[in-house]
Amino acid sequence: MALALAAAIRRGERTCLAVAEEAVRRARTSKLNAFARVDATATNRKLPDGPLRGVPVAVKDSICIKDETPTAGSRAVGSWKAREDAFAVARLREAGANVIGSTNCDEFGMGSTGETCQRGFTRHPLDLRRAPGGSSSGSAAAVASSIVPLALGSDTGGSIRLPAAWCGVVGVKPTYGRVSRRGLLAYCSSTDCVGVFARSVEDAAFALGLIAGHDDGDATSSQECVPDYLSMLSIPTNDRVASINVEVDDDIESVVAGASNALKADQCDALSPQFLRDCAAAYHVLAAAEAHSNLARYHVNHENPPFGAEVTRRVALGKRLLGERHAEGLYERAVDVRAQARARLDDVLSSVDVLMLPVAPTAAPKLNAPSVITKEARGSLARDLRDDLPRDYANDFLTAFASLAGLPALSVPFGRTSGGLPVGVQVVGKAFDEAAVLRTARRLELIRDDALSSPARRVLLSEDD
Ligand code: GLN
Numbered sequence: 001m002a003l004a005l006a007a008a009i010r011r012g013e014r015t016c017l018a019v020a021e022e023a024v025r026r027a028r029t030s031k032l033n034a035f036a037r038v039d040a041t042a043t044n045r046k047l048p049d050g051p052l053r054g055v056p057v058a059v060k061d062s063i064c065i066k067d068e069t070p071t072a073g074s075r076a077v078g079s080w081k082a083r084e085d086a087f088a089v090a091r092l093r094e095a096g097a098n099v100i101g102s103t104n105c106d107e108f109g110m111g112s113t114g115e116t117c118q119r120g121f122t123r124h125p126l127d128l129r130r131a132p133g134g135s136s137s138g139s140a141a142a143v144a145s146s147i148v149p150l151a152l153g154s155d156t157g158g159s160i161r162l163p164a165a166w167c168g169v170v171g172v173k174p175t176y177g178r179v180s181r182r183g184l185l186a187y188c189s190s191t192d193c194v195g196v197f198a199r200s201v202e203d204a205a206f207a208l209g210l211i212a213g214h215d216d217g218d219a220t221s222s223q224e225c226v227p228d229y230l231s232m233l234s235i236p237t238n239d240r241v242a243s244i245n246v247e248v249d250d251d252i253e254s255v256v257a258g259a260s261n262a263l264k265a266d267q268c269d270a271l272s273p274q275f276l277r278d279c280a281a282a283y284h285v286l287a288a289a290e291a292h293s294n295l296a297r298y299h300v301n302h303e304n305p306p307f308g309a310e311v312t313r314r315v316a317l318g319k320r321l322l323g324e325r326h327a328e329g330l331y332e333r334a335v336d337v338r339a340q341a342r343a344r345l346d347d348v349l350s351s352v353d354v355l356m357l358p359v360a361p362t363a364a365p366k367l368n369a370p371s372v373i374t375k376e377a378r379g380s381l382a383r384d385l386r387d388d389l390p391r392d393y394a395n396d397f398l399t400a401f402a403s404l405a406g407l408p409a410l411s412v413p414f415g416r417t418s419g420g421l422p423v424g425v426q427v428v429g430k431a432f433d434e435a436a437v438l439r440t441a442r443r444l445e446l447i448r449d450d451a452l453s454s455p456a457r458r459v460l461l462s463e464d465d
Pocket of ligand 1: 156187
C-alpha cells in the first residue's frame with residue numbers, strides 16, 4: 001500500500017527504479033485495459049524527496065498531465081496537449097509520487113460501467129466478463145489489481161464511489177471545492193470533484209490531505225483549512241451514524257446491514273428512496289445541461305464532433321432542456337430539487353455526523369448488461385425524463401444526492417456477495433467534514449479486518465476458496 005511502500009523505499013528495502021519498472025510492466029501487460037497511456041519515462045525520473053517518494057500513481061484520463069493529451073475516453077479532444085499538470089497531479093508529484101500513466105474512463109465521465117469509453121471498456125479485476133464500474137473505471141481497476149496503490153479519479157454523480165465499491169477499494173469524493181478542479185476536463189462543473197482511490201482508508205486519507213486545499217487557479221476551490229486527515233483517523237470517536245434504508249439486492253443489503261449494526265447506527269427515515277430518485281433525476285437534468293455547454297468547445301473543430309452515442313445523446317438532451325423543452329420547466333425543477341435536497345440534508349446532518357447506505361443496488365454486473373432504467377424510473381421528474389435517462393440510471397440513484405448537495409462521500413469495502421464480488425458501504429458527511437467520513441470508514445475497515453482474522457471466518461474463507 002502507498003504509505004507502507006513509501007516507508008520501505010525510505011528504509012532502502014525497495015528502490016524507486018525497481019518499483020517503477022514493476023508498475024510500468026504490470027500496467028502494460030495487464031488484461032484489464034485499465035490504462036490509456038503508460039509513461040515510459042516513469043522509470044528514469046528524478047523524484048523529489050517527499051512522503052510518497054517513489055510511490056507509483058495512476059491518473060484518470062480526464063485529468064491533465066503536462067505534455068500529454070487527456071482524452072477523457074473520447075476521440076473529440078484531438079491531439080491538444082496539456083501545458084501543465086492538473087493541481088492534484090502537481091501536489092502528488094511534489095510529494096514524490098511517480099505518475100506512471102493515465103487510466104481509461106467513460107467518455108467525459110458520462111457512464112457508470114466504463115462501457116462508454118471510446119478506447120474500449122475496462123474489465124473487472126476479479127472477473128474479466130464484468131464491468132469494474134465507472135466512470136473512473138481504469139483508476140479503480142488499477143488500484144484493485146495492485147498495479148498502483150493510489151490513483152486519482154473524478155466523481156460528478158458517483159464516478160469514484162461506484163467503481164470503488166464494485167472493485168473492492170476505498171474511493172473518496174471530497175466536498176465540492178475541497179480539491180481544485182484545475183486541470184480536470186469539465187463535465188458538470190457544479191458537481192465535478194477530483195478524489196482518490198486507495199486500498200486502505202489511511203492511504204486515502206493521506207492522499208486526500210495532499211491534494212486538498214485552496215488554489216488561486218480555481219475560483220470554486222475552498223479557503224477552508226485542511227486538517228491532518230491521517231492523524232484524525234485515530235481520534236476516538238462519538239460520531240453519530242444514521243443509515244438510510246433502500247431496496248437493493250439481498251447480498252448488498254446484508255453487508256450494509258452488518259455495517260449498520262456494527263456501528264449501532266440509527267435509522268434515518270427523513271431520506272426516502274423517492275428523495276434519492278428525485279435527486280438522481282435532477283442530477284441528470286443539470287448534468288446534461290452543463291455537459292451541453294462544457295462540451296460545446298469541442299464543436300469548434302468539428303461540425304459533428306466524434307462523440308460516442310451516450311455523450312451525443314446527453315449533449316442533445318442538454319440542448320433541448322435549455323432550448324425547446326425549456327417551456328416544460330425541467331431545468332428549473334431540477335434547480336429546485338437541488339435547493340430542497342441541500343436544505344433537507346443540512347437538516348438531517350444537524351443531528352447526525354454521517355449517513356450510511358449502499359453505493360449501488362447490485363454488485364458488478366456483466367459487461368453489456370440489459371437496461372435497468374424502467375424499474376427505477378419512478379417519481380415525477382424521472383417520469384418526465386424517462387426516455388432521456390441513461391441506460392444505467394439505477395446505478396446513480398444512491399450516489400447522486402451527495403453530489404447534488406456537494407457533500408463528502410466515500411465507499412469502503414465491507415463484504416462480498418455470495419458469488420465473491422466486493423460490496424462497498426457508502427458513508428456521506430457534512431460539508432468539509434471529510435474527517436468524520438474517513439473516521440467512520442476506518443472503523444468499518446477495522447471491524448472488517450477483525451472479522452476476517454477470526455478463526456470462524458478463516459474457515460469460511462478457505463471453504464469459499
Ligand atoms: N453515472 C453518472 C453519470 O453518468 C455519474 C458519472 C460521474 O460521476 N462522472 O453522469
